[in-house]
Amino acid sequence: MKIYDWPTGPYPARVRIALAEKNLQSQVQFVTVDLWKGEHKTPEFLAKNYSGTLPVLELDDGTLLAECTAITEYLDALDDAPLLTGRTAREKGMIHMMSKRAELELLDAVSVYFHHATPGLGPDVELYQNPEWGLRQRDKAVRGMRYFDGILRKQPFVAGEFFSMADITVIGGLIFAGLVTLPVPDECDALQAWYARMQERPSVKNRVTMSTPAP
Numbered sequence: 457m458k459i460y461d462w463p464t465g466p467y468p469a470r471v472r473i474a475l476a477e478k479n480l481q482s483q484v485q486f487v488t489v490d491l492w493k494g495e496h497k498t499p500e501f502l503a504k505n506y507s508g509t510l511p512v513l514e515l516d517d518g519t520l521l522a523e524c525t526a527i528t529e530y531l532d533a534l535d536d537a538p539l540l541t542g543r544t545a546r547e548k549g550m551i552h553m554m555s556k557r558a559e560l561e562l563l564d565a566v567s568v569y570f571h572h573a574t575p576g577l578g579p580d581v582e583l584y585q586n587p588e589w590g591l592r593q594r595d596k597a598v599r600g601m602r603y604f605d606g607i608l609r610k611q612p613f614v615a616g617e618f619f620s621m622a623d624i625t626v627i628g629g630l631i632f633a634g635l636v637t638l639p640v641p642d643e644c645d646a647l648q649a650w651y652a653r654m655q656e657r658p659s660v661k662n663r664v665t666m667s668t669p670a671p
């Protein structure tokens with residue numbers, strides 16, 4: 457398998473964490489696509505992913521899977537021992553809901569802030585920016601942090617009693633927040649404690665780099 461990737465990207469981090477949790481890293485060849493040069497918006501890459509985003513998983517038969525959630529669900533299903541996306545119908549539904557909520561209320565909101573209310577990937581890539589919209593999304597992301605803090609006051613993991621894809625998505629959101637210097641509010645001590653605990657996982661350790669410039 458190949459993964460078209462940006463090594464320090466928050467969304468690619470989601471798939472890298474999933475690969476490590478499933479112990480599949482050795483089966484993947486990473487192909488770097490340079491976001492800063494706009495390589496993800498070239499016709500060649502758009503032919504791989506209409507949305508022009510990373511990561512994209514390319515199977516040995518040429519099948520192309522984009523979208524972190526889809527890629528994670530595929531990887532988790534490879535060995536019929538789901539670890540990240542749920543074993544029962546209820547677990548699957550809950551994990552997918554909380555992962556999607558983490559995208560909508562946190563990760564994607566931080567991404568929009570980065571692309572619209574900061575220089576983002578630079579003027580050659582950010583062809584349209586709406587700073588007001590970006591700032592609104594920044595505020596939405598902070599509300600999302602407070603929401604997940606409330607969830608993690610009541611349960612050890614984002615979707616319940618065990619680690620899942622939903623935790624990985626929140627981790628992605630906090631990685632992106634760190635890269636754009638959007639701090640977790642001090643009063644969100646449950647979210648901060650959970651994040652510290654997540655960073656002890658071998659799959660997450662060393663991924664949370666505060667110094668790396670935004671993707």
Ligand SMILES: N[C@@H](CCC(=O)N[C@@H](CS(=O)(=O)O)C(=O)NCC(=O)O)C(=O)O
Nearest residue numbers: 462465466467468509510511523524671
């Ligand atoms: N919904 C997509 C979003 C992926 C995404 O936005 N990826 C970023 C990569 S990174 O910023 O996390 O490194 C990207 O391609 N950004 C480039 C762009 O939006 O122009 C997914 O879940 O895979």
